[in-house]
Amino acid sequence: MPVRVGVIGAGWIGKEHIRRLTDTVTGARVTAVTDIDAARAEEAAIPAGARVLPDGAALIGAADVDAVLVTSWGPTHAEHVLNALAAAKPVFCEKPLATTAEDCLRIVEAETALGRRLVQVGFMRRYDAGYRQVKQVIDAGRIGEPLIVHCAHRNPAVPESYTSAMAALDTAVHEIDVLRWLLDDEIVSAQVVTPRATSRRFAHLRDPQIMLFETARGVRVDLEVFVNCRYGYDIQCEVVGEEGLVRLPDPASAGVRTAGQHSTEVLTDWTERFAAAFDTEFREWIAGIAAGTEPTGPSAWDGYAATVITSATVEALESGDVVATGLKPKPALYGGAA
């Protein structure tokens, strides 16, 4: 009996996940699709053999929808997730969980009131084989207590619509989530320093940026975000501990020697970098639903934290100051003391 998934939002990422649930992940079937653009919903539904429903509420309420996937426009996420919680259906929400801390908290409160986890947020890096190796090394105590993390997140180029704030909201948000998970620690402050901007791209954009985070246990993170680095899509992460360090591996690539150079490929298309992580993310999500267990992936709380921390980072960029993230106490449902 496959898990029947209803998908809200049939844009690029929605279609990509419909394809994934249909062709790559076993045990799932997309049964319903909705989108504000009905033609787009239709187009996405056909290859999956799904029907089109008029809106999110109808989809969430449908009898043939066991679980909900939210891939619509960010500002609509909160409403759909709250509706899914009200219907007590598992819901996977692409980042962000909600665009404001208040909306995130409403979701956290609704889920806490329910008393069990139904929400998972789409931070796929926790499913990347390389990051999992890094976490294993840390958790096994091989490098001792973490003290510092050095990260870089580089994209070859972004479109003109990309703003300086998106460096935190859309780009660094992935590191923010994965670091909280790697370190099992919370980010308490953010600062941003801005190198001279690259001249190769739009004048309005602060690019690159160096973000500095501090965690509750005093770990310091420096994160270079450089979204017009031209040479490739390159994700770096090095955790330095009291006994040693561990470094995220680059993707395996055949070495070629020609014309006085030994070279390996650097990916330029980001979808290749985390394609396997996306597959694993959905495989584990579906397996959990089929087994009737609570999701183990990024929680509503993680979604809240990401929104708060990225907002603080944007404020830090704009003010030049160190900005405290001011996260609320974590409820017991998410492993906290509150």
Added chain:
Amino acid sequence: MPVRVGVIGAGWIGKEHIRRLTDTVTGARVTAVTDIDAARAEEAAIPAGARVLPDGAALIGAADVDAVLVTSWGPTHAEHVLNALAAAKPVFCEKPLATTAEDCLRIVEAETALGRRLVQVGFMRRYDAGYRQVKQVIDAGRIGEPLIVHCAHRNPAVPESYTSAMAALDTAVHEIDVLRWLLDDEIVSAQVVTPRATSRRFAHLRDPQIMLFETARGVRVDLEVFVNCRYGYDIQCEVVGEEGLVRLPDPASAGVRTAGQHSTEVLTDWTERFAAAFDTEFREWIAGIAAGTEPTGPSAWDGYAATVITSATVEALESGDVVATGLKPKPALYGGAA
């Protein structure tokens, strides 16, 4: 409508592939299982929701079996594959296609008579991302015409039942297939030179061995087979051409610095090394059947060639001589001139 697969042989690899077709590959369903040990068949069938059939012939003839997977004991392969051809059903046969050149040729002839390809042989390396990168580099002409290939196939240890001949028949057979594919060339002779044997293992065994192959176009291959190397499962392949070289990547592994060493992991469990390749192999096989196209993987001809070349390699080991492989001309069905 999933492709309904019947599985002949429910040993370790049979169970592994049943699990793969059930849990990992979409579009397939295992509907029938058979094994000479009925209890073992039962045990393998249950998790897949398949029924048990009395023997291979019954399974191949079953109406709810669209395609056949042969994972039984090697000497029985030929019979099952020939039966599947007689029933005009697609058949995936784990290596070897057959244990004698004669039996392989009977299959090739049967398929040739049929006039279309139905047989695929289970050489999974062609589906490994690293080997595919190597092939892309060669095919793009980046290293020029290949002249030499250096390979190593190392296992940490083998059981006492492993014989010196198995170094070719069971171990080097993977390189033999993948090299023929990488180079799009045929192996015409084999020689084996034997270093002093490792003292860390069974006295009866010639381990390591260095196999030397020559191809029709004059490429020379040296292949170290060392199945008790202790340190890990390690597959190396370097192709040297007129303009440069390309090297198979090691699996990506987090780098760790502690105690005066920078280290990455070397796999010790071979099933990890090619797990993704097995998945891709079956995903592409099932997709082809669903689409009604002929298989693009290793053919009956490739299975024949592998059996002939490994036999010649065993003869070379035993005689100390250079042994010609003496392959028949390749039929047109497999891209040959015959």
Added chain:
Amino acid sequence: MPVRVGVIGAGWIGKEHIRRLTDTVTGARVTAVTDIDAARAEEAAIPAGARVLPDGAALIGAADVDAVLVTSWGPTHAEHVLNALAAAKPVFCEKPLATTAEDCLRIVEAETALGRRLVQVGFMRRYDAGYRQVKQVIDAGRIGEPLIVHCAHRNPAVPESYTSAMAALDTAVHEIDVLRWLLDDEIVSAQVVTPRATSRRFAHLRDPQIMLFETARGVRVDLEVFVNCRYGYDIQCEVVGEEGLVRLPDPASAGVRTAGQHSTEVLTDWTERFAAAFDTEFREWIAGIAAGTEPTGPSAWDGYAATVITSATVEALESGDVVATGLKPKPALYGGAA
């Protein structure tokens, strides 16, 4: 006719350089040694066949001393360098040039008054083959305009006498010099953020530290200084530019595969890391003197800049603020506009 060198200061580094000038560098001879501890001077002088002189002034004035090497206690450097300038003799001064900005400026003024360069300061990294490769890549324009530099300077352990301020004064000073040279740019501000301190070492010490520098052209540098990292002596430097990046190579080390690990050595003794750089530094210094040309190595101005910038960094550590370095305008003698 070898260059006759007089050495002021016969401690560890003085003896090391006497050995280097005697055994490794051709074209030089140590003819005189002085030290506040006459026995130590004697001990250092004997293997070089040099004589012992009572003090720096006598040594600088000696007829058989063509060039002066200052390796005495830091606070005495300025006096010896000024004396050498007064005597118009080439002088190589180990870092720091002087312990105060004022003393450094007195040297700069004396040399400027003289109208030609006689002073070289002992920053050996500019002579390291790896850093020279990095500079070549930058200067050739291969990575475009530099925007960011990520550095790490890690030592396995330091003695209890090491203070938090020494992280800048003694350790980061090497990166400060080499970065100014690599980028051909000036450091205009410093900030220090402090991760939780390692628990594996002295409680008084802020270790590790992350230093943040900004250059006149807007390049941002983050430098991790971690002097009790335990695992090794490890120097990292990565320069990110508008078109790509370049990374300082690790020292070449034989790769070993045993017991499930591929490992290379990380040096634990810092003297090995830059031994060849020290040799090249002195070889080029001696060759320049023999040729009668001005030194091309780190100048008195570089020594002044290092002292000012490290002082600002200490102030930044103590205050938590961003501290402007406030360097004076660079005189024309050193390539500046002043």
Added chain:
Amino acid sequence: MPVRVGVIGAGWIGKEHIRRLTDTVTGARVTAVTDIDAARAEEAAIPAGARVLPDGAALIGAADVDAVLVTSWGPTHAEHVLNALAAAKPVFCEKPLATTAEDCLRIVEAETALGRRLVQVGFMRRYDAGYRQVKQVIDAGRIGEPLIVHCAHRNPAVPESYTSAMAALDTAVHEIDVLRWLLDDEIVSAQVVTPRATSRRFAHLRDPQIMLFETARGVRVDLEVFVNCRYGYDIQCEVVGEEGLVRLPDPASAGVRTAGQHSTEVLTDWTERFAAAFDTEFREWIAGIAAGTEPTGPSAWDGYAATVITSATVEALESGDVVATGLKPKPALYGGAA
């Protein structure tokens, strides 16, 4: 008191070593030079401040010559080395020690009769830091007993005068020496297999070649010699033992990421690859003479073995057979039982 060296042969390598002994190695002085071309001798002598002598005999006999360096044409080596032995003067002879096994044996016999070592042969790889690391790993038992060695010796291109036999005589001879030293073992047979020749170079040349050696203890070596590989000067060596393997490091090179590629440099000029090894080789040779100790570098016996083994390899190339090297028993002077 510097060691006074007389140099016989002022061609490219002679001049290079004169420069090395003059400018790079301390404790030596070139006092006399001779060459069949007196003008060339003059040109080489001037920068070293040496005088020109009419011939080798005069040079060896000169009172101001403590040690002799033979860098003349190969066929003349034996005579000069024998003369130096007759004069009881230390002699460094560039490879080959002599062009025939008979002449090598005459030198061995002369030295044995003398009862102490005076001859060193110019195999510089033993002085390369990378090979020394490999030897340390082997000697420390980290990889267990060696069983197999994989080597490659690639040059970007050779001139038309290079013959197929020179692949052994001039090129592989370096591996032959360094392997005997790394393994502390003797090579007892040689075989050569020839891949298709590269089409990018002279039709007369068998290039590449794969040489196969067996040692007395049963280690098997495969050595690819490819002297027109175009892409670079690339030396590879991997020793596989009962417990693991060790691999010669590539020269350290700054990593550059641009345009979708991570690349490091492959040397194209062989003189760079072993420049430091040449320096160390002469530094140790001179230091030994100054100390009055016997040379620890490659001996006359090693020179004899190299000549015999390379001759056998040429014979193997021409005949296609496995050729026994048939080395004489090693005299006690060289650590043997004879």
